[in-house]
Each structure stands twice: as structure tokens, then as C-alpha cells.
Amino acid sequence: MKALFALAWKSLLNRRASVLLTLLAVALSVALFLGVDKARTGAREGFGHTISGTDLIIGAPTGSVNLLLYSVFRMGNATAEISWPTYQELATRDDIAWTVPISLGDSHRGFRVMGTNHAYFEHYQYGRGQSLRFAKGVEMDDLFDAVIGADVARELGYDIGTPLVLSHGLGKADFGSGHENRPFRVVGILAPTGTPVDRTVIVSLEAITAIHVGWETGAKNPLSDSITEDMIRSFNLTPKTITAVYAGLKRKGTILRTRREINTNKGEPLMAIIPGEALAELWSVTAMAERALLAVSIFVIAVGVVSILTSILTSLNERRREMSILRAVGARPGHIFGLLTLEAGLIGFLGALLGILIVHVLILIAGPMVMQRYGISLGGTGPGMTDLLTLLAVTGASLLAGAIPAWAAFRRSLADGLSVKL
Amino acid sequence: MQPETAGTDAIRVDNLRFAWPGHPPVLDIERFTLHRGEKLFLRGPSGSGKSTLLGLIAGVLSPETGTVDVLGNDMATLSAAKRDRVRADHLGVIFQMFNLVPYLSVTGNVTLPLHFSPARRAKVGKDAEGEARRLLGRLGLTNETLLGRRVSDLSVGQQQRVAAARALMGGPDIVIADEPTSALDADARDRFIELLSEEAGRTGAALLFVSHDASLARLFDRAVDLSEINKAGVSA
Ligand SMILES: Nc1ncnc2c1ncn2[C@@H]1O[C@H](COP(=O)(O)OP(=O)(O)OP(=O)(O)O)[C@@H](O)[C@H]1O
Numbered sequence: 001m002k003a004l005f006a007l008a009w010k011s012l013l014n015r016r017a018s019v020l021l022t023l024l025a026v027a028l029s030v031a032l033f034l035g036v037d038k039a040r041t042g043a044r045e046g047f048g049h050t051i052s053g054t055d056l057i058i059g060a061p062t063g064s065v066n067l068l069l070y071s072v073f074r075m076g077n078a079t080a081e082i083s084w085p086t087y088q089e090l091a092t093r094d095d096i097a098w099t100v101p102i103s104l105g106d107s108h109r110g111f112r113v114m115g116t117n118h119a120y121f122e123h124y125q126y127g128r129g130q131s132l133r134f135a136k137g138v139e140m141d142d143l144f145d146a147v148i149g150a151d152v153a154r155e156l157g158y159d160i161g162t163p164l165v166l167s168h169g170l171g172k173a174d175f176g177s178g179h180e181n182r183p184f185r186v187v188g189i190l191a192p193t194g195t196p197v198d199r200t201v202i203v204s205l206e207a208i209t210a211i212h213v214g215w216e217t218g219a220k221n222p223l224s225d226s227i228t229e230d231m232i233r234s235f236n237l238t239p240k241t242i243t244a245v246y247a248g249l250k251r252k253g254t255i256l257r258t259r260r261e262i263n264t265n266k267g268e269p270l271m272a273i274i275p276g277e278a279l280a281e282l283w284s285v286t287a288m289a290e291r292a293l294l295a296v297s298i299f300v301i302a303v304g305v306v307s308i309l310t311s312i313l314t315s316l317n318e319r320r321r322e323m324s325i326l327r328a329v330g331a332r333p334g335h336i337f338g339l340l341t342l343e344a345g346l347i348g349f350l351g352a353l354l355g356i357l358i359v360h361v362l363i364l365i366a367g368p369m370v371m372q373r374y375g376i377s378l379g380g381t382g383p384g385m386t387d388l389l390t391l392l393a394v395t396g397a398s399l400l401a402g403a404i405p406a407w408a409a410f411r412r413s414l415a416d417g418l419s420v421k422l
Numbered sequence: 423m424q425p426e427t428a429g430t431d432a433i434r435v436d437n438l439r440f441a442w443p444g445h446p447p448v449l450d451i452e453r454f455t456l457h458r459g460e461k462l463f464l465r466g467p468s469g470s471g472k473s474t475l476l477g478l479i480a481g482v483l484s485p486e487t488g489t490v491d492v493l494g495n496d497m498a499t500l501s502a503a504k505r506d507r508v509r510a511d512h513l514g515v516i517f518q519m520f521n522l523v524p525y526l527s528v529t530g531n532v533t534l535p536l537h538f539s540p541a542r543r544a545k546v547g548k549d550a551e552g553e554a555r556r557l558l559g560r561l562g563l564t565n566e567t568l569l570g571r572r573v574s575d576l577s578v579g580q581q582q583r584v585a586a587a588r589a590l591m592g593g594p595d596i597v598i599a600d601e602p603t604s605a606l607d608a609d610a611r612d613r614f615i616e617l618l619s620e621e622a623g624r625t626g627a628a629l630l631f632v633s634h635d636a637s638l639a640r641l642f643d644r645a646v647d648l649s650e651i652n653k654a655g656v657s658a
């Protein structure tokens with residue numbers, strides 16, 4: 001066996017140019033497969049880690065995935081809001097321990113602005129039950145105080161005390177609609193969380209109302225620029241509506257009943273979702289596409305493995321002499337079979353290994369960028385079980401594929417006798 | 423392990439018939455023998471079945487009928503695995519051309535039989551490389567840099583001598599050579615046969631040398647004409 005292994009290895013080295021190409025084909029196919037898989041699991045973990053400890057999310061009726069996406073991931077927009085009195089009813093329900101009201105819909109230089117209150121810092125959790133932590137500064141206290149996420153601070157170069165202008169509406173190019181007369185000030189910077197919180201500007205609910213003074217009709221009131229800061233402070237800034245509510249229950253056991261009661265609310269129509277359930281629904285939607293993508297990449301691997309088969313099969317004719325020499329010095333047909341399957345297995349093994357290496361190097365290079373842009377961690381924890389299983393599967397498949405040319409050579413070595421006519 | 427024989431014949435063929443599948447018989451031989459330690463020249467025109475006979479003796483082919491006794495083992499009735507074992511342990515083979523595995527070094531080629539025969543490995547002992555060098559030296563390949571060359575860069579004469587060293591490695595009882603000199607010029611040819619006979623004599627191996635060139639018969643103990651003993655006589 002060891003001798004056969006050495007023979008296979010030397011034979012591969014002898015044909016290194018073509019072997020290297022085949023190996024590369026396998027490596028790239030494996031890299032594609034693992035890349036897709038890691039992006040998929042990364043996305044799932046990233047999303048799954050974004051919210052924890054929140055039992056229910058409540059908003060105006062819409063799709064549960066939609067509610068989850070805009071309330072937690074800041075993707076898309078709310079189609080309707082909840083009125084403040086309804087929120088207060090929810091907050092005082094017996095079965096609800098705590099609530100966090102949030103108000104979305106505005107942006108600052110491409111980052112979402114979220115209005116909320118102290119409860120957010122107390123109850124919002126991500127990852128495995130981690131709470132938000134301040135890297136610098138404190139929670140907002142004054143009407144024009146803002147707390148910013150880690151990415152906001154880094155990308156915009158903001159620090160404690162930096163003034164910022166919040167505008168109504170979304171979008172990066174918000175010149176003209178900005179409210180230069182409503183300057184905010186950074187009072188706190190959150191530690192990185194790897195969630196959309198890093199890309200959020202947090203202000204008080206009252207501040208959101210303040211931004212909208214002069215916009216009550218949906219368009220800018222020409223007089224709004226003349227409203228001074230002091231005038232705004234004197235207004236009643238209690239929000240009329242909010243976008244959604246995070247809620248924690250007193251007893252987890254009542255979650256289904258509480259949800260049903262909220263969903264069938266007598267007054268304003270409401271919708272309550274369980275984050276994990278909505279996520280599962282989201283994944284069931286994306287599962288089709290994921291599966292298609294994985295299937296494609298598995299086929300690409302199959303093509304890689306077939307290319308091993310082809311490369312060995314095409315080399316057989318020129319190696320016919322070699323086989324009869326091996327037979328002459330005492331090799332059994334089984335040795336010939338073993339030699340060729342070993343060669344195929346070696347190419348598959350090394351190709352898969354190279355593919356794994358490529359993926360991990362790419363993750364090392366591109367991982368931080370993806371994390372920053374999409375909040376998705378590409379399993380930067382180094383090679384794992386999937387890699388090992390892929391390595392084994394590809395090696396196994398290559399050995400199997402190698403059995404085909406090996407069988408051909410085996411049969412031929414029996415038929416050729418000692419004299420190969422060249 | 424293998425049934426040891428006290429007989430004086432290294433090879434004894436009786437009533438052998440063989441045909442390639444789908445072809446008329448190539449060989450029909452009543453009796454052919456090679457004595458232990460003998461240097462025998464087997465002559466025959468092209469296509470007369472010389473290589474086929476060697477394949478039968480080496481146990482790579484099986485006869486339709488008859489016996490092919492190699493050192494007391496009847497290759498005709500042995501299992502394929504046992505035939506392979508007899509070949510690995512007791513035979514050295516030299517082909518007409520392209521004798522060497524292209525991806526192995528010169529010494530790698532010479533020591534190749536040892537991988538397939540524990541018996542020959544045991545005979546050579548630990549220093550297989552040293553033994554390979556010694557054999558190559560006796561066959562006139564002493565140049566150290568030559569040993570490091572790719573085998574495909576060697577001249578044909580050099581390649582044949584490497585093949586001879588391989589056939590002799592581990593002291594097999596029989597060396598069969600299938601027209602090993604047909605690509606060599608007259609001088610190189612005679613020199614090659616001399617060296618091969620000498621080395622075979624030293625280890626006590628019997629030599630079965632095949633060629634269509636009758637003029638070589640003078641260099642051997644005995645000569646046999648295949649067309650005389652083969653009743654299947656081919657017209658080719
Ligand atoms: N693998 C094979 N399959 C079918 N027929 C074969 C095979 N090898 C040889 N033959 C046929 O068997 C006959 C004898 O061939 P063989 O090679 O034994 O002759 P030879 O005496 O060695 O000839 P040469 O001097 O040219 O080497 C020929 O007619 C040849 O065509």
C-alpha cells in the first residue's frame with residue numbers, strides 16, 4: 001500500500017501540469033460550494049443573532065416577515081403605524097413585563113434613525129443574550145441627544161459631541177430636506193454588535209416628533225425653518241404614532257395566548273410575531289433559492305470530479321506500456337486498479353484541500369467587509385465540520401470516479417498480456 | 423509458500439495450446455523446456471508467437487490446454503493471484519523497448535520488483551539502493567550523474583541495461599528477455615548479451631532469450647526454433 005502510494009504520487013508529479021489543472025478545477029468547485037454554504041449559514045446566524053430575549057414584536061398588520069425585517073433589520077418600511085394610546089394599552093397589559101417602543105422612517109447620511117426610549121438600552125438583546133454596551137458616552141437625556149452605532153461612528157468619523165443633522169425621510173442624498181435648524185449632538189457611541197444596531201442612529205421618541213415639526217402635512221411647511229429650538233422644546237412632543245414594539249412577557253408559557261389576544265385586538269388592528277418563528281418563515285422562503293444554489297454548486301463539484309476521471313482516462317493509453325511493465329515485475333491487476341484509484345483520490349483530496357484553503361483565505365480577506373456591509377459573519381471561526389465532511393465526500397467521490405478508468409486499465413492489463421503493441 | 427521443486431527444469435511446457443480470443447491458435451507445443459541455470463536462445467520469425475509464449479510462461483496469459491510448469495508451479499492451473507506471485511518472486515522480464523517506468527528514477531526502476539515480492543526484498547536485504555547500484559555497475563552503468571537522470575533521457579542501450587539490472591534484482595530464478603537488443607547496434611548488442619549472461623550466471627538464473635535474429639544463437643548454451651516445435655505454425 002505504501003509502495004503504491006509512492007508510485008501514485010510520483011506518477012502524478014510526472015504529469016503535474018495536467019494534474020494541477022484538474023486539481024484546480026476541483027479546488028474551485030469546492031470553494032464555490034463551501035462559499036455558498038458559509039454565506040448561507042453566516043446569514044442565518046447573523047440574522048438569528050440580531051435579536052434575542054424579545055418574546056414578541058408588535059406592529060400594524062402586515063406580513064410577519066415584513067414586520068420582522070423592518071423592525072429588527074431595518075429593511076424595507078412599515079406600511080402602517082401603531083397609535084400611541086394603543087401602545088400604552090399594550091405596555092400596561094398584565095402578561096407583558098416590558099415593552100420597547102420604536103419609531104423608524106428617517107435617516108442620517110444613509111444610516112437609519114430610530115426613535116426609542118430608555119427601555120431599549122435596558123431590554124434589547126442580541127447574540128446569546130448580550131445587552132448593548134457603550135464604548136463611549138451615555139444614553140440620550142436631552143431632546144437633541146443622539147446615540148450612534150459603532151459603524152456610524154467609524155464611517156462618519158463621529159465622536160462624542162459631534163453635531164449632526166437629522167432629516168426626514170430616507171436616502172443618502174438628503175440635501176434640501178435636511179433640518180439645519182434641528183442640530184443633534186452625539187452623546188454616546190455603542191460598542192460593535194455585528195447587528196444592524198451598529199448602523200443606526202438612536203434618538204428619543206420625542207426627537208422623532210421634533211424632526212417632523214413643520215412636516216405634518218407630509219410636505220415641508222415653508223415656515224418650518226423659522227421655528228426655533230426653544231419653540232420646539234415648548235411643544236408637546238409625545239409621539240402620535242410609533243412603528244413597532246418589542247415586548248417581553250412575564251411568563252413564557254402565555255406567549256401563544258398573548259399573541260392571539262393581540263392579533264384579535266378589539267380596537268386598532270395589531271399584529272404580534274414571535275421573532276424565531278418569523279425568522280423560520282423567512283428561511284423557508286429563502287430555502288428554495290438556497291437549495292437551488294447548493295444544488296448548482298454540488299453539480300459544479302461533480303463536474304470537477306468528472307474532470308479527474310477524464311484526465312486519468314485520457315492518460316491511460318499513453319500509460320499502457322507502464323501498466324505492462326508493472327505487471328511484468330509482479331504487480332497484480334489489483335495493484336493497477338489500486339494505483340489509478342489512488343491517483344484519482346489524491347487529486348480529489350488535494351483539490352478539496354486547496355478549495356478549503358481558498359475559501360478560508362477569501363473569508364479572511366473579505367469577511368470583515370461582508371460583516372460591515374451586511375452584518376453577516378462568514379463563519380470566521382476557521383475550518384469546521386462542513387469542511388471536513390466536504391473533504392471526505394470529495395475524496396470518496398474521486399476514489400469512486402477513479403474506479404472507472406482503473407477498471408478499464410485492469411481489464412486491459414488482463415487482455416494485453418506482456419506484449420503491448422505500440 | 424510455493425511448492426518447491428527439486429526438478430532440473432526451470433520451465434517445462436507440455437501439450438500447450440493457446441489462441442487469442444477470436445483468432446486461430448497461435449501456439450500448439452508438445453514439449454519445451456528450460457533447464458535451471460541454462461542460457462537458452464529461442465528463435466522465431468515475427469508473429470510466430472514468441473511473445474505470446476513468454477506471456478504464458480510469465481503467467482500473464484493462461485493456456486487453453488496443457489501445462490506450463492515454472493519451478494514446479496503449474497501456471498495453467500494456479501489461480502491468477504498465485505501466478506502473479508510466482509512471477510513476482512521468480513521471474514525477471516526484459517522487453518524489446520520502453521522498459522522503464524517514466525516517472526521513476528533509474529534506481530527506482532531497478533528496485534521496483536522488490537515492492538511486489540517480499541521474497542526478493544528479503545534476499546536483497548536493507549540496502550536495496552546499494553544493490554541496485556552494484557548491479558548497474560556490473561552492467562556498465564557506473565556514472566553517478568547518469569543515475570540521477572530522467573530515464574527517458576537515457577540512450578536506448580542504457581535503458582536496456584537498466585532493464586537488465588531490474589530483471590536481475592533480488593536474484594530471480596529465471597530471466598526472460600523478449601528481443602531486448604533489436605534496437606541496439608551490433609556492438610552494443612553483443613556487449614549487452616555478454617553482460618546479461620555473465621550476471622545471470624553469477625546469480626544462477628536461467629536465461630530465456632528471444633529473438634528473430636538467428637545469428638545470436640552462438641552466444642547461448644542451446645538454441646530452439648519456435649517454428650520447429652510449434653505445430654500451430656503461423657504463416658505471417
Ligand atoms: N494482445 C493480443 N490480442 C490478440 N492477438 C494478439 C495479441 N498479441 C499478439 N497477438 C497475435 O498473436 C500472434 C503472435 O504474436 P506474438 O506477439 O506472440 O509474436 P512474436 O513472435 O512475438 O512476434 P514479434 O517478433 O513481431 O514480436 C500474432 O498473430 C499477433 O497478431
Ligand SMILES: [Mg+2]
Pocket residue numbers: 419472473474600
Ligand atoms: Mg514479440
